[in-house]
Amino acid sequence: MSLLEVKGLRRDYGPLRAVDDVSFSLEAGSILGFIGPNGAGKSTTLRILATLDVPTSGEVLLDGHSLVDAPDRARPLIGYMPDRYGTYDDVTVFEFLDFFARAYGLKGAARRQRVESVMAFTGLTPLADRLTTALSKGMRQRVALGRTLLHDPSLLLLDEPADGLDPRARIELRELLRALADQGKAVIISSHILTELAEICDTCAIIEQGRLLATGKVADLLQQQEVGAAVTPELTVRLAVGDAGNAVWERAERVLLEQPRVTRVAREGEALRVRLELDAGAGPAQVDAAAAVLLAALVAAGLPVCAFSTRERNLEDAFMTVTKGRVA
Numbered sequence: 001m002s003l004l005e006v007k008g009l010r011r012d013y014g015p016l017r018a019v020d021d022v023s024f025s026l027e028a029g030s031i032l033g034f035i036g037p038n039g040a041g042k043s044t045t046l047r048i049l050a051t052l053d054v055p056t057s058g059e060v061l062l063d064g065h066s067l068v069d070a071p072d073r074a075r076p077l078i079g080y081m082p083d084r085y086g087t088y089d090d091v092t093v094f095e096f097l098d099f100f101a102r103a104y105g106l107k108g109a110a111r112r113q114r115v116e117s118v119m120a121f122t123g124l125t126p127l128a129d130r131l132t133t134a135l136s137k138g139m140r141q142r143v144a145l146g147r148t149l150l151h152d153p154s155l156l157l158l159d160e161p162a163d164g165l166d167p168r169a170r171i172e173l174r175e176l177l178r179a180l181a182d183q184g185k186a187v188i189i190s191s192h193i194l195t196e197l198a199e200i201c202d203t204c205a206i207i208e209q210g211r212l213l214a215t216g217k218v219a220d221l222l223q224q225q226e227v228g229a230a231v232t233p234e235l236t237v238r239l240a241v242g243d244a245g246n247a248v249w250e251r252a253e254r255v256l257l258e259q260p261r262v263t264r265v266a267r268e269g270e271a272l273r274v275r276l277e278l279d280a281g282a283g284p285a286q287v288d289a290a291a292a293v294l295l296a297a298l299v300a301a302g303l304p305v306c307a308f309s310t311r312e313r314n315l316e317d318a319f320m321t322v323t324k325g326r327v328a
C-alpha cells in the first residue's frame with residue numbers, strides 16, 4: 001500500500017464542486033507536483049489532506065489511517081505549509097521555532113536539538129537571533145518550512161511554496177525538497193509555475209475545475225501528450241540586423257510564414273518566435289528536419305541569421321495540451 005491513498009475525493013461548497021472525484025496515490029520518498037490555475041481546487045485538496053477540512057465524500061488513507069475517520073492518528077504524520085503563512089512580531093527565528101517545538105510537545109535538550117537540527121537543515125542557523133519580521137521572503141519561507149519539519153512528518157503538504165520567490169531562492173527550495181524526499185518523506189507541492197515543478201517533481205497531477213486531468217511521471221506525461229496530439233515545437237531565430245531596422249525583420253517574418261509547417265511568427269525583442277505544427281506522433285527527428293528546412297529558406301533569402309534554436313517540449317506544453325489552452 002502507498003503511504004498516501006486518495007480515493008474519489010469530492011468537496012462541494014454549496015452548488016460549487018471545488019474538488020471532483022480526485023484519486024491518486026503517493027509513495028514515501030517521492031515528490032508530487034499539483035498543477036492547476038487559480039481556483040482549480042489545489043488548496044481545497046491540500047486542506048483536506050491536512051485534516052483542516054472534510055471531504056463531502058471520498059476517502060484518504062495516510063499510512064493506513066483514515067483522515068476522515070481518525071484524523072488524530074494521521075496528524076502527527078502531516079506537515080502542512082499553507083499558501084499564506086505568518087510569523088509573529090518581536091520573535092527571533094530560534095524563538096519562533098522553539099515555540100512550535102513546545103507546541104509539538106518536545107521538551108528540554110531534545111527540543112533544543114530538534115530546533116537546531118531544523119535550523120541547520122534549512123540554512124537558518126546564522127539567522128537564529130534575527131527577528132522573523134526582518135527576514136527576506138525567501139528566508140521567512142524557510143522558517144515556515146522549518147516549522148513544518150519540527151515533528152518530523154512523513155507527508156509534507158506545501159501550498160504554492162515557490163510563489164514570489166526569486167530564482168535563487170527557488171533553486172534552494174528545490175534542493176531542500178529533494179533532500180527531504182531522499183530522507184523518505186513524501187512531498188506534495190502545488191504551483192501554477194509549471195516549468196519549475198518539472199524539475200522538482202517525480203510525478204505530476206494536473207487539476208482544473210476540481211478534476212484531475214492527467215497524472216503520472218513527468219516524463220510519461222510529456223510523452224503521452226505527444227501521442228495523438230499535434231506537436232507544436234517552437235523555434236527561436238535571431239538576426240544580425242544592427243541598424244538596418246524593421247525591413248529585415250519583416251522580410252524574415254514573410255519568408256518564414258511562406259513555409260508549409262509554420263503557423264505563427266512573433267517578434268520578441270531581438271528574436272523571432274516561430275511556431276510549427278507537425279503531425280501527431282512526430283518526434284525530435286521530424287522537428288529537426290522541419291527546422292533545417294526553415295534555416296535553409298532564411299539563408300537562401302539572404303537573411304543574416306546569427307542564432308537558430310528549437311525549444312524542447314516541456315511541462316508547460318503538456319499542461320496547455322491537457323487543458324486545451326483554456327488556462328494560462
Ligand SMILES: Nc1ncnc2c1ncn2[C@@H]1O[C@H](COP(=O)(O)OP(=O)(O)OP(=O)(O)O)[C@@H](O)[C@H]1O
Pocket residue numbers: 013016018036037038039040041042043044045
Ligand atoms: N470556503 C470556501 N467556500 C466557498 N467556496 C470556496 C471555499 N474555498 C474555496 N472555494 C472555491 O473552491 C474553488 C477551488 O478553490 P481552491 O482555493 O481550492 O483553488 P486553488 O487551485 O488552490 O486556487 P488558488 O491558486 O487561487 O489558491 C474556487 O472556486 C474557490 O472559490
